[in-house]
Amino acid sequence: MAAIQIQELVKEYRVSVRSKGIAGAVKSLLIPEFKHVRAVDGISFAIEKGETVGFIGPNGAGKSTTVKMLTGILSPTSGSIEVCGMNPEKERKRIAARMGVVFGQKTQLWWDLPVLDTYELLKHIYKIPKPVYMRNLDMFSELLGLQDFIKTPVRQLSLGQKMRADIAAALLHDPEIIFFDEPTIGLDVVAKEKIREFLRYVNREKQTTMLFTTHDMDDIEQTCKRLIIIDHGSKIYDGSMDAIKAAYGKERILAVEFAEKVEPLSYPGVETVDRQGSKLWLKFRKDEIQVSQLINRLSQSYSIVDLTVQEPDIEALIREIYLGGIRIEPSLSGVG
Numbered sequence: 001m002a003a004i005q006i007q008e009l010v011k012e013y014r015v016s017v018r019s020k021g022i023a024g025a026v027k028s029l030l031i032p033e034f035k036h037v038r039a040v041d042g043i044s045f046a047i048e049k050g051e052t053v054g055f056i057g058p059n060g061a062g063k064s065t066t067v068k069m070l071t072g073i074l075s076p077t078s079g080s081i082e083v084c085g086m087n088p089e090k091e092r093k094r095i096a097a098r099m100g101v102v103f104g105q106k107t108q109l110w111w112d113l114p115v116l117d118t119y120e121l122l123k124h125i126y127k128i129p130k131p132v133y134m135r136n137l138d139m140f141s142e143l144l145g146l147q148d149f150i151k152t153p154v155r156q157l158s159l160g161q162k163m164r165a166d167i168a169a170a171l172l173h174d175p176e177i178i179f180f181d182e183p184t185i186g187l188d189v190v191a192k193e194k195i196r197e198f199l200r201y202v203n204r205e206k207q208t209t210m211l212f213t214t215h216d217m218d219d220i221e222q223t224c225k226r227l228i229i230i231d232h233g234s235k236i237y238d239g240s241m242d243a244i245k246a247a248y249g250k251e252r253i254l255a256v257e258f259a260e261k262v263e264p265l266s267y268p269g270v271e272t273v274d275r276q277g278s279k280l281w282l283k284f285r286k287d288e289i290q291v292s293q294l295i296n297r298l299s300q301s302y303s304i305v306d307l308t309v310q311e312p313d314i315e316a317l318i319r320e321i322y323l324g325g326i327r328i329e330p331s332l333s334g335v336g
């Protein structure tokens with residue numbers, strides 16, 4: 001049985017439409033008019049136990065809406081959802097015992113209480129056996145460095161401390177599945193690294209299934225083996241992180257500085273992607289043209305001052321997928 005399974009999931013929001021001006025305001029007060037916005041438009045996927053999945057897409061793609069349906073907060077317009085074999089909306093309480101949720105923008109910790117008091121409350125709410133609670137608390141304290149602030153009221157914590165405390169709170173009851181919505185938003189690089197390392201450890205040790213929505217591609221690259229990309233409520237990619245890298249890893253950028261200003265160039269297999277003064281960034285496919293051939297060719301016509309070859313980073317690849325500039329082989333992506 002898959003840990004998470006959704007089929008043809010659709011969510012429409014009803015939003016009120018108001019005509020302009022005072023007359024319009026009065027009219028919509030008397031005869032309210034609505035339109036439907038399709039935030040999620042027929043998404044299907046299955047996630048197996050222990051998988052780490054990055055669930056990404058541009059702003060407004062429908063990520064948070066999907067996560068809210070998966071956690072039972074929102075009810076779908078149509079389609080089916082199963083989480084741990086249950087319907088999240090109908091069995092919200094039973095499912096809560098088996099899932100954890102972290103919203104980077106919102107804390108589940110009691111604002112005025114010390115962190116530890118929230119943990120004690122959660123222990124009672126989830127009926128966590130004492131040995132499990134103690135073991136997890138020890139482990140999380142050590143790995144996330146909670147001991148420095150565990151007795152401090154939450155409102156006095158820094159963003160990074162709060163986030164670490166929040167993640168521990170969501171994992172105290174050993175959930176099988178955990179949903180993260182922007183778990184490292186606003187954190188510094190060291191704090192982000194610590195959290196990613198912690199999540200990798202938890203996934204390895206406990207086979208926790210993890211679904212991340214984030215705009216931080218390093219989060220995804222370092223924690224997720226699989227990627228699901230959505231846009232305008234539809235799935236546009238579903239496949240391994242490695243498949244993306246392999247498919248696009250063939251592209252390289254040659255940054256060349258010339259002795260004088262040059263016009264953008266294009267050869268077969270080579271295109272200019274950027275230009276600043278006398279510097280050009282040329283994208284080429286290394287299976288079509290070797291870098292030495294390209295440099296040779298350039299140096300025959302121009303005088304070169306400096307050059308570097310750059311690997312495309314994951315962020316650039318994803319940006320191209322969002323923009324529709326890259327098509328993914330269905331055999332690689334698993335879509336359809």
Ligand SMILES: Nc1ncnc2c1ncn2[C@@H]1O[C@H](COP(=O)(O)OP(=O)(O)OP(=O)(O)O)[C@@H](O)[C@H]1O
Nearest residue numbers: 013015037039057058059060061062063064065066
């Ligand atoms: N409560 C709501 N009422 C009406 N429309 C909504 C509501 N919540 C979201 N939407 C709309 O649904 C679409 C999807 O929103 P959603 O929050 O799921 O996107 P997202 O992928 O999480 O984006 P982001 O990356 O900005 O967090 C957007 O067009 C948004 O305006």
Ligand SMILES: [Mg+2]
Nearest residue numbers: 063064065181
């Ligand atoms: Mg969102």
